Amino acid sequence: MGPDILDLLRRHVSVREYAPGDVPQEEWLQWIRAAQQASTDATGQLYSAIEVRDPDLRRRVAVLAGDQRHVHQAPRFLVVCLDVRRLRLLLEHRHERLGIRRGAALLFGITDAALFAQGLVVAAEAAGFGVCFVGGVQNHGPKLARELQLPEGVVPLWGLTFGRPAKPASPKPRVPTSSVLHVDQYHDLTDQELGDTFTVMAPATRSGDWVNPLRKYFAPAGVMDLREEDIWALLEQQGLGPGK
Amino acid sequence: MGPDILDLLRRHVSVREYAPGDVPQEEWLQWIRAAQQASTDATGQLYSAIEVRDPDLRRRVAVLAGDQRHVHQAPRFLVVCLDVRRLRLLLEHRHERLGIRRGAALLFGITDAALFAQGLVVAAEAAGFGVCFVGGVQNHGPKLARELQLPEGVVPLWGLTFGRPAKPASPKPRVPTSSVLHVDQYHDLTDQELGDTFTVMAPATRSGDWVNPLRKYFAPAGVMDLREEDIWALLEQQGLGPGK
Numbered sequence A, B: 001m002g003p004d005i006l007d008l009l010r011r012h013v014s015v016r017e018y019a020p021g022d023v024p025q026e027e028w029l030q031w032i033r034a035a036q037q038a039s040t041d042a043t044g045q046l047y048s049a050i051e052v053r054d055p056d057l058r059r060r061v062a063v064l065a066g067d068q069r070h071v072h073q074a075p076r077f078l079v080v081c082l083d084v085r086r087l088r089l090l091l092e093h094r095h096e097r098l099g100i101r102r103g104a105a106l107l108f109g110i111t112d113a114a115l116f117a118q119g120l121v122v123a124a125e126a127a128g129f130g131v132c133f134v135g136g137v138q139n140h141g142p143k144l145a146r147e148l149q150l151p152e153g154v155v156p157l158w159g160l161t162f163g164r165p166a167k168p169a170s171p172k173p174r175v176p177t178s179s180v181l182h183v184d185q186y187h188d189l190t191d192q193e194l195g196d197t198f199t200v201m202a203p204a205t206r207s208g209d210w211v212n213p214l215r216k217y218f219a220p221a222g223v224m225d226l227r228e229e230d231i232w233a234l235l236e237q238q239g240l241g242p243g244k
Helices: A004-009 A023-036 A055-064 A069-073 A085-093 A103-126 A141-147 A193-203 A210-218 A225-236 B002-010 B025-037 B055-064 B071-075 B085-093 B102-126 B141-147 B189-204 B212-217 B225-237
Strands: A047-051 A076-083 A130-136 A152-165 A181-184 B047-051 B077-081 B130-134 B154-165 B181-183
Touching: A004 A103, A004 B002, A004 B025, A004 B102, A004 B181, A023 A103, A023 B002, A047 A152, A055 A069, A055 A076, A069 A152, A069 B077, A076 A103, A076 A130, A085 B189, A103 A210, A103 B002, A103 B085, A103 B154, A103 B225, A130 A193, A141 A152, A141 A225, A152 B071, A152 B225, A193 B085, A193 B130, A193 B212, A210 A225, A210 B002, A210 B085, A225 B077, B002 B055, B002 B154, B047 B102, B047 B154, B055 B077, B055 B102, B055 B141, B071 B154, B077 B085, B077 B102, B102 B130, B141 B225, B154 B225, B212 B225
Parallel strands: A047 B181, A181 B047
Antiparallel strands: A047 A076, A076 A152, A130 A152, B047 B077, B077 B154, B130 B154
16 A cells, blocks of 8 residues: 555646536545545644535635635635634633643644645545645635634635546656755755756756746745735634733 | 544554664655645745654654654654754745744744644554654753754754554544534533543543643643743744743
C-alpha cells in the first residue's frame, strides 16, 4: 500500500476543470468522516465545513471569492471554517465557559481545519476526483461570512472544489526538499540556491519566471497584502477580535 | 486503491509509544518530498521543518514542549514552522520585497504547514509508522524558538514525532459528521445533540467524561488560554509583530 499512497501524494495537482459527474452522496460522507479522523489538539476539532449547494448562494459566494469559473461550476464546493462555536456550546451545555482566545484559536483552529482538509483531498484523489483550494475566500472575507450567515465563532478560511478532472495534468514543481527540511538549525539558502530555486520553479508559472506570481501575491500591495485588513475585520466580525 | 486509503485515514491514531527502529533516511526524504506536493496558495510554500537530531538539543526542546516521554524518545522529531523568510530571500534575490503581513502569514502559512504535515502523516502511516502531533511546542514558544535559533520570519507551530508503533491501538471517536458538515447554512447543535456528542466522545477520554479534557484545554485559565500571551510574544519575537 505504501508506494501507492506516496505516488498519490506525489501526483497531486490542483484541478480547475471538471468533467460531468457529481460525487455520490454516500461516498462524499465517507470522505468527510475519514478526514475527520485527522489529529486535533486536545480532541477540540475546531473546524466546520459549509457545503454550498443552493445555486444562488453558490453564485454569490463564487463572485466574492474571485469569480473563478471552477468555483461556479464544480459539482461540490465547501467553505472550510475555523469553528470555536461548537466547542463553546458544548462547554456551556455542561455549565463551563469557553476560554480559548484568538491567537490560540487561529493557530490550533487553522491547523485542525487544514489537517481535516488534506485528508479530504487525499480521500477524493484516491477515488479519482480532483480538488482545488480557493484562497479567494479571503478576498472579501467579511462579506462572504455575512453571505453565508456564519454566526460568531465561525471564520471562513478557504474553499475547496471537487469534481472529476476534465483532463490529465502533470504535478507542478516544488522548492527543493533541502530548503524545506533543516537539521538542528535553520539554514538560509545561498545566492546560488536562490537562483536555482527560480529555475526549478519556473515550470509552475505561465510566464516561465516564478518571480511573477511571487510578486503578484507576496510583494507590497500584492494579493496577500491587500487581504490583510479584511482578515482582521473578518476575525473581529466573527467574534475573534483583540479582546477575545 | 480508494478503499485502502479511506481505511488508512479512518484508522489514524496518535502514537506515543514506539518500538525500536528508525525511519530509513531515503524513505524519510521520500515522505517529505511527497508531502511537499500538497496545495499551497500562489506556490508560496510558507513552511519549513526543523528535524531535531542532536540529543542535547532534543532534550532541551522536549522539556520546553511539555517534557513528554515520546518527544524525548521518538526515532524522529520535527518542529514544523511557518516560514516567510525563505520567500523574503527569494523576493530579495530578484530585487523585490516581501509584503505579506501577519494576518495573511498566519492564515496561509499555518494552512501550508498543516497541509504538508498531514501528507507526511499519511505517508508515514502508509509505511507502517505512527506519528503524534506535539501542540506543547506552544507552551513556551518564545524560548523554544530561541533554543532552535530560529531566525526572523520563522515561527514554530507544533512538533511531530515518528516511530514504529509499540502496540496496536484503536481510533478515537470524533464528533458526528452531521455537526461538522453544514449545507448552505450553519446549524447549531440542539441540546439533545450536544448531550449525545458527549456520549459519543466519552471513549476519547481516560475519565469517561469528555468535559474533562475540554475544560482542561479550552475553558478560561485552561491550557489554550495560558498559551495565548506566549503566542503573540512568539510572533513578535520572530518578526511577525503588529506592524508587520
